[in-house]
Amino acid sequence: MKKYLFHIAVNKLRLLMILMVSISLSGNLIAQDSTSVEPVVKKKSYARNTFEGNFLIDNQTVMVPIKGTFEFDIYHRFATTDKGFTDLFGLFGSANMRLGFSYSLLDNLQVGFGANNYNMQVDLNAKLAVIKQTRDNAIPVSVTLFGDIAMDTRAKSSVLPIINTTDRLSYFSQVMVARKISEKFSIQASLNYTHFNNVEGYLDDKNVVQPKMKNDHISYSLTSRYKISPKTSIIFNYEQPLTTHYMNNPKPNLSLGLDMKSSGHDFQVFFGNYGYTVPQNNSFLNQNDFTKGQYVIGFNMSRLWNF
DSSP states (O other), X not given: OHHXXXXXXXXXXXXXXXXXXXXXXXXXXXXXXXXXXXXXOOOOOBOOOSSSSSEETTEEOSXXXXXXXXXXXXXXXXXXXXXXXXXXXXXXXXXXXXXXXXXXXETTEEEEEEEETGGGEEEEEEEEXXXXXXXXXXXXXXXXXXXXXXXXXXXXXXXXXXXXXXXXXXXXXXXXXXXXXXXXXXXXXXEEEEEESSOOEEEOTTSOEEEXXXXXXXXXXXXXXXXXXXXXXXXXXXXXXXXOOSSOOOOOEXXXXXXXXXXXXXXXXXXXXXXXXXXXXXXXXXXXXXXXXXXXXXXXXXXXXEO
């Protein structure tokens, strides 16, 4: 009898152990199944340094500094070089200069302010990166929007027929699409829109004021960079007007130069035929013709701080 009861106890113990092992294994399998179905979320990795800086010669780039970046810019354009040694290739001629200040409110949004000596203009601008190229090319291009509004602050006079404050205003907007093709080469295409509230006019045979130009102007631009060393690049910019005006049609821009970058600084020196420092002036007013050798020597400098 005792032997029989012992066998029963052993059998029950075996059943209990088998049951515990089964529960343990099933729990592990359930845990493994539950973890295996969870999707793996990969963080997007964006292409870096499509261009070295915020602008390239006379054109904005798709680049927007990270949140908290303060930027100080100096743009300088000498007179045209076609007079040769008479004014030392424009170095002794009248020059245009702009001082600009920008701050990145967000990683993809920058706002800025500037002042330049041409027509005593002040301007406000904003730049928004809406699409960024990824390293795996799931997103193949970067897209950025830029807008600028400038005001002519000169005193009203007989040669400056300002009636309303709005007559002083001009606007520039731009859609930029860029691709970093390799670590050395990047290219960008832009569609540009310019508007002047007030344009120059003349009196016709009936003594009626007629505008010399339309108020609106459209152009496109091509920009590229090729790195020849880790800190130096060859830079190129071309802008082609598309709008045909009644007279004084703007001339296209052709520019070539060098971009030299150091920690926190970016310096560009170049030849081009845009002599202004505000984009709507260049697109709308440029009369320098590169086919006649009417180039200017220019440089851009920028300094960035992160807060």
